Amino acid sequence: KAGVTQTPRYLIKTRGQQVTLSCSPISGHRSVSWYQQTPGQGLQFLFEYFSETQRNKGNFPGRFSGRQFSNSRSEMNVSTLELGDSALYLCASSLVLAYNEQFFGPGTRLTVL
Amino acid sequence: AQSVTQLDSQVPVFEEAPVELRCNYSSSVSVYLFWYVQYPNQGLQLLLKYLSGSTLVKGINGFEAEFNKSQTSFHLRKPSVHISDTAEYFCAVRYDSGNTPLVFGKGTRLSVIA
Numbered sequence: 001k002a003g004v005t006q007t008p009r010y011l012i013k014t015r016g017q018q019v020t021l022s023c024s025p026i027s028g029h030r031s032v033s034w035y036q037q038t039p040g041q042g043l044q045f046l047f048e049y050f051s052e053t054q055r056n057k058g059n060f061p062g063r064f065s066g067r068q069f070s071n072s073r074s075e076m077n078v079s080t081l082e083l084g085d086s087a088l089y090l091c092a093s094s095l096v097l098a099y100n101e102q103f104f105g106p107g108t109r110l111t112v113l
Numbered sequence: 114a115q116s117v118t119q120l121d122s123q124v125p126v127f128e129e130a131p132v133e134l135r136c137n138y139s140s141s142v143s144v145y146l147f148w149y150v151q152y153p154n155q156g157l158q159l160l161l162k163y164l165s166g167s168t169l170v171k172g173i174n175g176f177e178a179e180f181n182k183s184q185t186s187f188h189l190r191k192p193s194v195h196i197s198d199t200a201e202y203f204c205a206v207r208y209d210s211g212n213t214p215l216v217f218g219k220g221t222r223l224s225v226i227a
Binding site: 101103107 | 147149156159205213216219220
């Protein structure tokens with residue numbers, strides 16, 4: 001069974017640009033969560049989607065948005081990039097229930113110059 | 114606010130020695146507890162989880178953890194570490210009903226010395 005895949009793996013952008021990251025969950029998984037990982041703040045929850053509906057959202061500005069498609073694939077978008085958005089963005093999928101094990105993808109390393 | 118505290122940011126240990134990585138969480142009626150490991154340039158991999166039942170949980174790679182409700186702790190242990198255990202370890206908690214996001218600790222960097 002293929003794991004969680006994230007594309008692209010690495011990305012370099014400049015301030016003010018926008019970026020879209022993609023996540024394909026494990027086949028059959030319907031819940032997708034996104035996290036931002038930085039050396040200073042650690043792992044911070046961005047949002048969680050289930051059946052195309054956002055059901056939880058972390059404390060991030062509105063520049064961070066996401067969506068989930070009918071095939072459970074998810075995208076997150078960051079508009080008007082800032083230097084502080086440089087981070088590893090991790091996607092995780094789980095079957096259905098919130099407390100199920102989450103399987104993480106390898107992440108997308110975003111660098112904002 | 115609900116929080117998870119990993120008391121040690123870095124833990125150096127010699128190969129074949131035992132290790133304990135500490136994790137405390139803010140109290141709640143019910144919690145679901147997890148330990149994840151992250152190797153360089155990779156995502157997180159689940160080591161073990163506590164949902165209910167026996168407070169001693171065994172995971173992969175010889176790791177185990179004990180849920181202590183009175184001390185609100187979920188410490189991770191391994192009786193004998195290997196060089197390959199060098200990685201970042203994260204404790205995570207889901208609070209209350211379970212329909213809440215995972216809250217992660219800041220991580221503990223385990224360095225195994227030959």
